[in-house]
Amino acid sequence: LDRGIYLPPSQFEAAFLSSAHTQKDVRETVAAARQSFTTVRSSHAR
Numbered sequence: 001l002d003r004g005i006y007l008p009p010s011q012f013e014a015a016f017l018s019s020a021h022t023q024k025d026v027r028e029t030v031a032a033a034r035q036s037f038t039t040v041r042s043s044h045a046r
Contacts, residue, residue: 005032 005028008015017026 003028003032003035005029005036007033007036
């Protein structure tokens with residue numbers, strides 16, 4: 001959320017992509033998701 005990207009909280013919900021999104025939008029979304037998942041994984045490391 002801090003990066004302005006709102007990913008669905010469940011595998012049963014959808015994220016929508018349209019032709020209005022640029023390649024930059026897609027790259028930034030993927031980077032934000034990757035960082036979020038890394039942060040979550042790090043906070044749950046054993």
